[in-house]
Amino acid sequence: MTKYDFETIIDRRGTGCLKWDAWSRRGHAPDDLPLWVADMDFKTAPAAIEALTERVQHGVFGYTMATDGYCEAVQSWFERRHGWRPERKWLVMTPGVVFALAVAINAFTQPGDHVIIQPPVYYPFSLMIQDNGRKMAASPLLYQDGRYTMDYEGFERQLEKTGAKLFILCNPHNPVGRAWTADELRRIGDICLRHGVTVVADEIHADFARPGFKHVPYASLGERYARHAVVCTAPSKTFNLAGLQLSNIFIPDPDLRAAFKRARNRTGYDEPSVLGITAAQACYERGEEWLDKLKKVLDGNYAVLQAAVDRMPGVSLVPLESTYLPWLDCRGLGLDDAGIKRLVEQDAKLWLDLGTMFGPEGSGFVRMNLASPKALIEQACHRLEQAVAKLAK
Numbered sequence: 001m002t003k004y005d006f007e008t009i010i011d012r013r014g015t016g017c018l019k020w021d022a023w024s025r026r027g028h029a030p031d032d033l034p035l036w037v038a039d040m041d042f043k044t045a046p047a048a049i050e051a052l053t054e055r056v057q058h059g060v061f062g063y064t065m066a067t068d069g070y071c072e073a074v075q076s077w078f079e080r081r082h083g084w085r086p087e088r089k090w091l092v093m094t095p096g097v098v099f100a101l102a103v104a105i106n107a108f109t110q111p112g113d114h115v116i117i118q119p120p121v122y123y124p125f126s127l128m129i130q131d132n133g134r135k136m137a138a139s140p141l142l143y144q145d146g147r148y149t150m151d152y153e154g155f156e157r158q159l160e161k162t163g164a165k166l167f168i169l170c171n172p173h174n175p176v177g178r179a180w181t182a183d184e185l186r187r188i189g190d191i192c193l194r195h196g197v198t199v200v201a202d203e204i205h206a207d208f209a210r211p212g213f214k215h216v217p218y219a220s221l222g223e224r225y226a227r228h229a230v231v232c233t234a235p236s237k238t239f240n241l242a243g244l245q246l247s248n249i250f251i252p253d254p255d256l257r258a259a260f261k262r263a264r265n266r267t268g269y270d271e272p273s274v275l276g277i278t279a280a281q282a283c284y285e286r287g288e289e290w291l292d293k294l295k296k297v298l299d300g301n302y303a304v305l306q307a308a309v310d311r312m313p314g315v316s317l318v319p320l321e322s323t324y325l326p327w328l329d330c331r332g333l334g335l336d337d338a339g340i341k342r343l344v345e346q347d348a349k350l351w352l353d354l355g356t357m358f359g360p361e362g363s364g365f366v367r368m369n370l371a372s373p374k375a376l377i378e379q380a381c382h383r384l385e386q387a388v389a390k391l392a393k
Contacts (some may be wrong), residue, residue, distance in 0.1 A: 003081045004290055006042055006297040010372050019279055023351070033380050034351040038174070038325055040240040040371035044279070045290035046101060048239060051282035051322040052275060064274040071122075073246055073284040078233075080288075081207060084220035085314060086231070086250040092260060093272045095245040097204050098124045104200045105132045107263035108256070114162035118150065119359030121176045122202070126359065129168075137162040140361045141176060146318060148176040151187055159195045167192055169201045169216055172209065172322035175358055175367040179213040179322040182221060189218070189225045198231045198256065204247075207238040207291060207324040210299065213321040221254060226252040230260065239287055240371075244347065246276030298324050301370040301377045308381035312388040324371045327355075331364035333391065347387035350380055 012020045019037050023030055043049070071088045094100045099123065105115060111133040117125045119140050138351050139155040141148045158164065169188070172179045192199050199338040201218040209215045218228040234247035245289045251257035303319060309317045314332035337356050344350050344366060352369075355362030370377060 004293050007373050029350050032349050033353040035369040036351050036353045044240045045283050047286035048279040048280040051278050055278045061274050063271045071282045073281045077284040084217045090250040090252050094247045094255045097247050100232045100249050102128045107259045108166050108198050114164035115166045115167050116164040120362035121170050123357050125168050135367045137164045149221035154193050167197050167199050171201050171203050172205050175327045177320040179209050182216045202232050203236050204237050208324045239283040241279050244276035245273050269294050304377050308385050325367050328366050343387050348383040
């Protein structure tokens with residue numbers, strides 16, 4: 001028996017689980033297989049379960065702060081895994097990365113200002129911009145020969161046109177799966193420096209770089225970049241802890257950090273969750289082996305998907321460098337987005353994220369979540385393969 005169980009299918013129905021229980025309110029059938037929202041169908045690391053059990057037995061759940069041990073665990077994790085040790089004084093805690101994005105928008109821009117993003121990109125970026133009374137400036141990624149790259153010239157033109165002073169960077173990029181290189185980050189960073197743009201880097205998927213790739217924290221590029229950066233991290237994706245509401249935001253510049261804290265405090269948020277703190281520290285201290293095993297499982301699931309896609313005429317897989325959310329190019333099927341939706345949901349009985357959620361640049365694509373036991377991924381691939389075969393006839 002293996003030390004970690006990534007094979008057992010855990011029944012999450014009836015637990016208030018967004019992924020499995022929200023089907024009716026999201027317009028899906030109860031037998032649609034949900035591989036959409038980015039959480040995992042695996043139990044978290046045993047270290048977290050053990051630490052939480054002990055903390056619950058303590059029985060007192062009062063106001064909580066980050067201890068020296070917690071801060072050291074977080075710092076050490078980034079140093080070991082990514083070669084970057086953030087300073088303790090940089091740390092600002094929030095209940096989530098999307099929360100932090102909203103705080104940054106309010107801290108560093110005024111109503112009516114433009115905020116620049118690179119679609120197709122995680123859809124809460126545009127929602128937070130618009131919901132907070134700002135305007136979205138889009139610099140779409142370039143897609144050529146099955147690979148996405150940044151449009152540096154187009155990005156700079158948008159800055160000149162809109163006067164945007166805030167850039168939300170997705171690093172690694174969700175949904176296209178790029179692990180941006182140091183050279184790519186420096187090049188976009190240099191443009192931002194020339195135009196006085198603050199970079200808010202969403203690095204929540206940092207720990208999922210696939211073999212042959214690495215995550216480069218934006219603030220690790222050097223002091224000149226770090227001084228104008230807000231780096232958003234969390235244990236939630238890495239260890240499946242989203243429900244515990246805890247993120248670690250690193251802001252090297254004291255003025256930016258003070259402005260961010262003022263905007264955060266205006267929301268009424270104060271101390272972090274005691275259970276979030278407990279689980280995160282345990283994972284960062286003792287969850288490394290579990291994560292390494294998990295990543296091998298995810299690589300195996302990716303191989304299953306790749307083999308299935310190879311048998312689907314009209315569908316191709318954008319190479320996945322990081323995250324556990326592959327991006328499927330379905331434009332070769334000859335369907336519009338409504339047709340792709342029918343194929344996925346009615347014919348294949350799958351609940352995936354349609355590409356248009358990530359902006360019009362996602363038209364013709366779908367995003368699939370691989371963080372489930374292999375048996376479920378095989379089932380999903382079989383359903384999709386059957387639906388595509390039926391369409392071909």
